Amino acid sequence: MTTASAKTHRTAEEIGRTTTGPRPLPELGSQRAPAELSSVDTVLPNGLRVIAVRRSTVPMVEVRLRVPFADPAGSTTGSLHAAAAEILANTVLTGTESRTRVQIDTELALVGGELDAVVDPERLSFTGNALATGLGTVLDVLRDVLTSASYPAEEVERERGRLVERITLARSQPSVIAREALQKLLYGDHPYAKEMPEADEVAAVSREDVVALHAKALLPRGSVLVLVGDVEPAEAVAQVGEALAAWQGEGEAVQLPPLPPVKGGDVRLVHRVGAVQSQIRLAAQVIPRTDERYPALQLANLVYGGFFSSRLVENIREDKGYTYSARSHPEFTIHGATLLIDADTASDVTAAALLETRYELARMGMVPPSQSEVDVARSYAVGTLLTSTSSQSGLASFLVNLVALGLGIDYLVEHPQRLQTVTPEQVAAAALEFFAPGNFTGVLVGDAEQLKPKLAALGGVSFQ
Amino acid sequence: MASPELHRFTLPNGLRVVLAPDASAPVVGVSVHYDVGFRSEPEGRTGFAHLFEHLMFQGSESLEKLAHFRHVQSSGGTFNGSTHPDYTDYYQVLPSAALERALFLEADRMRAPKLTEENLRNQIDVVKEEIRLNVLNRPYGGFPWILLPPVLFKTFANAHNGYGDFVDLESATVDDCAEFFDTYYSPSNAVLTVAGDLDVERTKALVEKHFGDVPARPKPERPSFAEPAPQGEVRQEHGDPLAPLPAIAIGYRVPDPVTDVDGYLAYLVLAGVLTDGDGSRLQQRLVHREGIVIDLNAGCGLFGPLEARDPDTFSITAIHSTEVTPDQVITAIDEELQKLAQEPPSAEELAKVTARWASTMHKEHDRLTNRTLGLGSAELLFGRAELIYELPERIASVSVDEVSAAAKALRPDSRALLLVKPTGGAQ
Numbered sequence: 001m002t003t004a005s006a007k008t009h010r011t012a013e014e015i016g017r018t019t020t021g022p023r024p025l026p027e028l029g030s031q032r033a034p035a036e037l038s039s040v041d042t043v044l045p046n047g048l049r050v051i052a053v054r055r056s057t058v059p060m061v062e063v064r065l066r067v068p069f070a071d072p073a074g075s076t077t078g079s080l081h082a083a084a085a086e087i088l089a090n091t092v093l094t095g096t097e098s099r100t101r102v103q104i105d106t107e108l109a110l111v112g113g114e115l116d117a118v119v120d121p122e123r124l125s126f127t128g129n130a131l132a133t134g135l136g137t138v139l140d141v142l143r144d145v146l147t148s149a150s151y152p153a154e155e156v157e158r159e160r161g162r163l164v165e166r167i168t169l170a171r172s173q174p175s176v177i178a179r180e181a182l183q184k185l186l187y188g189d190h191p192y193a194k195e196m197p198e199a200d201e202v203a204a205v206s207r208e209d210v211v212a213l214h215a216k217a218l219l220p221r222g223s224v225l226v227l228v229g230d231v232e233p234a235e236a237v238a239q240v241g242e243a244l245a246a247w248q249g250e251g252e253a254v255q256l257p258p259l260p261p262v263k264g265g266d267v268r269l270v271h272r273v274g275a276v277q278s279q280i281r282l283a284a285q286v287i288p289r290t291d292e293r294y295p296a297l298q299l300a301n302l303v304y305g306g307f308f309s310s311r312l313v314e315n316i317r318e319d320k321g322y323t324y325s326a327r328s329h330p331e332f333t334i335h336g337a338t339l340l341i342d343a344d345t346a347s348d349v350t351a352a353a354l355l356e357t358r359y360e361l362a363r364m365g366m367v368p369p370s371q372s373e374v375d376v377a378r379s380y381a382v383g384t385l386l387t388s389t390s391s392q393s394g395l396a397s398f399l400v401n402l403v404a405l406g407l408g409i410d411y412l413v414e415h416p417q418r419l420q421t422v423t424p425e426q427v428a429a430a431a432l433e434f435f436a437p438g439n440f441t442g443v444l445v446g447d448a449e450q451l452k453p454k455l456a457a458l459g460g461v462s463f464q
Numbered sequence: 465m466a467s468p469e470l471h472r473f474t475l476p477n478g479l480r481v482v483l484a485p486d487a488s489a490p491v492v493g494v495s496v497h498y499d500v501g502f503r504s505e506p507e508g509r510t511g512f513a514h515l516f517e518h519l520m521f522q523g524s525e526s527l528e529k530l531a532h533f534r535h536v537q538s539s540g541g542t543f544n545g546s547t548h549p550d551y552t553d554y555y556q557v558l559p560s561a562a563l564e565r566a567l568f569l570e571a572d573r574m575r576a577p578k579l580t581e582e583n584l585r586n587q588i589d590v591v592k593e594e595i596r597l598n599v600l601n602r603p604y605g606g607f608p609w610i611l612l613p614p615v616l617f618k619t620f621a622n623a624h625n626g627y628g629d630f631v632d633l634e635s636a637t638v639d640d641c642a643e644f645f646d647t648y649y650s651p652s653n654a655v656l657t658v659a660g661d662l663d664v665e666r667t668k669a670l671v672e673k674h675f676g677d678v679p680a681r682p683k684p685e686r687p688s689f690a691e692p693a694p695q696g697e698v699r700q701e702h703g704d705p706l707a708p709l710p711a712i713a714i715g716y717r718v719p720d721p722v723t724d725v726d727g728y729l730a731y732l733v734l735a736g737v738l739t740d741g742d743g744s745r746l747q748q749r750l751v752h753r754e755g756i757v758i759d760l761n762a763g764c765g766l767f768g769p770l771e772a773r774d775p776d777t778f779s780i781t782a783i784h785s786t787e788v789t790p791d792q793v794i795t796a797i798d799e800e801l802q803k804l805a806q807e808p809p810s811a812e813e814l815a816k817v818t819a820r821w822a823s824t825m826h827k828e829h830d831r832l833t834n835r836t837l838g839l840g841s842a843e844l845l846f847g848r849a850e851l852i853y854e855l856p857e858r859i860a861s862v863s864v865d866e867v868s869a870a871a872k873a874l875r876p877d878s879r880a881l882l883l884v885k886p887t888g889g890a891q
Contacts, residue, residue, distance in 0.1 A: 023526045028561045034490055104742070105742040112823030161755060274705070323593050324591075345593065390832060394831070
């Protein structure tokens with residue numbers, strides 16, 4: 001980059017070789033098994049399932065409470081559930097009979113703690129952590145908000161206004177635009193499709209509606225609380241039992257109603273004026289995590305687009321440079337699973353990227369994953385399960401999601417064993433069944449003016 | 465957590481090595497930090513340091529294109545790289561059986577990366593997609609890390625866009641890559657960190673085996689990027705057609721974290737007092753009491769605290785309602801800073817910030833990726849990997865008067881104001 005003068009550096013060719021020449025890749029060493037986890041899994045008299053796991057790597061404790069919180073109505077048309085649930089999640093931590101918003105924050109902060117609540121179409125989730133010595137404080141705050149959240153009128157009013165602005169902000173993000181369009185295409189007016197309320201719905205929900213929703217839906221039975229950290233599991237469970245005994249309620253927390261199956265079809269183009277990049281989002285119905293064929297599907301998905309060394313990434317990123325981010329991944333609900341494919345590509349190569357994405361889907365069935373592709377995927381699946389659950393927070397989040405799907409902590413030991421026994425034939429069968437391009441439908445968000453000519457020529461795309 | 469033992473040595477070729485054994489889980493992290501970031505890229509080559517980071521994954525003498533990814537992932541591991549103002553890092557986190565493999569992969573590209581025209585053109589396309597994804601096609605793209613530096617700083621090194629201009633990226637040549645590698649990617653300009661499930665003596669032997677014959681090259685002289693703090697208040701507007709709401713970023717200078725880390729930490733504590741949690745000063749006032757701000761942040765360093773050398777930035781950012789002017793928000797912030805300057809925060813306010821930082825550091829250390837990278841960057845920037853374990857205590861020793869003095873130093877007459885205006889109209 002300097003000009004003229006004497007050259008002070010080697011050429012790229014000189015840099016790229018040594019007198020020794022290429023060297024062999026070292027073999028893997030022997031792998032030590034992870035230490036066995038000490039845990040307790042029990043159901044409290046109020047119906048709350050509690051799982052406590054000891055992992056004392058740092059003097060912290062992670063808390064996850066997951067309350068099924070679906071809209072009991074079969075259709076979102078005319079339902080204010082999503083809006084009420086969103087306001088509830090944003091105000092449940094703003095005051096109780098004995099604590100103000102600032103007091104809650106102060107008490108948690110003094111034990112190095114945090115507690116947040118978020119809601120989605122399936123569940124209300126409380127996520128927290130603190131220094132392990134502060135577990136009592138976190139549990140007491142949790143008890144307080146679960147049993148006596150007061151929804152102060154001025155807090156509800158202010159959060160309502162803020163929520164409308166935050167929804168506007170979220171909907172300006174192309175990834176959110178694409179996600180909403182995809183969910184609507186797949187599930188129509190099913191509650192699962194409604195991840196964010198509309199502004200007028202937020203305005204129509206009263207403080208009393210939120211209080212009533214809390215009383216009716218924030219229930220211990222059917223919910224699960226996971227604790228991971230520098231704690232003795234039995235003591236921690238006893239502590240939770242004592243702290244949350246006062247949390248009572250009639251009936252059981254509401255699970256998501258069954259979902260209509262995803263059927264293959266045209267990709268729907270969603271116009272976004274002046275977009276310089278498009279979001280490709282495809283989806284197909286697959287099998288749940290509890291299905292015996294799931295390990296084979298998991299490996300097939302990795303080979304397709306589930307990690308960097310996949311056919312899709314190597315094709316549309318590393319060979320053609322169409323994208324920075326392309327991936328495929330399963331998404332689970334209590335009823336089943338879908339396989340989602342995401343890629344963001346510049347407008348002028350969007351149609352070509354969609355073509356390659358479909359080509360690689362078809363190739364999964366026609367040229368099934370080789371033994372070596374399956375082995376790479378298998379090692380990755382086993383290894384990343386180990387690395388992703390080696391931290392307290394990673395393990396806590398992983399466990400709470402597993403439990404919701406009807407699985408338990410045994411999965412951490414048993415699933416790697418299942419993965420070891422999967423054969424290339426089983427992966428080929430999963431690839432043929434689940435990756436057929438005709439199984440997929442989806443959306444494509446981008447500038448229609450620029451995209452239309454090529455997409456029309458490619459076919460399988462519908463224009464609104 | 466008891467402060468873990470650290471082992472340090474330097475190879476004859478100048479490579480500094482930090483080993484941080486911890487047997488709590490059978491996983492290991494390996495990282496290499498090179499002492500070059502986007503502040504070092506020359507004019508006309510904005511974004512080059514980041515583009516070059518991409519090329520380091522494209523193959524080396526013993527590894528074909530794509531092999532690096534496959535070898536890491538087939539060992540059950542994850543990898544990444546990232547480019548910062550003052551350094552570029554690369555890492556793998558894997559089951560500990562793959563330790564030697566990870567060292568081999570890092571050594572091979574430190575010794576002899578394959579820099580080809582084809583890979584360069586491919587990665588220019590990929591980087592352009594990355595920039596479209598993270599900047600051009602989304603609201604608040606590059607806010608504030610790309611948009612604030614040109615307001616706060618005057619020199620090219622400090623002010624320019626580290627993601628790069630498309631024209632500059634497209635102008636990059638293979639020979640630029642060769643020169644950049646030979647100048648900056650010498651073993652004497654790098655720190656290798658290995659953390660997690662490892663045996664110290666065996667790891668030392670493996671490091672010597674794989675990195676020992678990486679040829680020594682001179683350590684490049686590190687230029688000073690120092691420049692004077694802004695004279696007065698420098699204001700700049702930025703139109704964002706995709707943003708639905710206006711936003712502001714206020715940038716100030718902070719003490720040099722290398723020569724005055726405790727002085728720097730006072731600003732970190734101040735950031736907590738201002739914006740961490742519902743009870744913090746600015747959250748309470750702007751978000752909850754007045755309800756004029758939707759999203760609020762304050763902190764040291766545009767990539768996080770202690771992630772760059774001098775000159776570094778203290779920033780306050782807010783996305784605010786269209787019903788108020790930016791100056792109303794700025795005035796309210798100035799009033800709160802004024803109050804803290806006149807009367808120090810309470811001991812309880814500091815205790816909250818201190819306890820939350822202790823937790824944050826524990827959580828960071830519990831994630832092996834973060835611990836490995838944290839040790840490496842602290843060793844590279846401060847010559848002291850153990851700094852990351854000392855931080856909770858050093859943060860706890862910041863006094864209320866030091867926080868008050870930091871608030872006083874955030875003066876309106878020496879700062880940058882970036883105002884993001886939505887220009888897309890109603891959508």
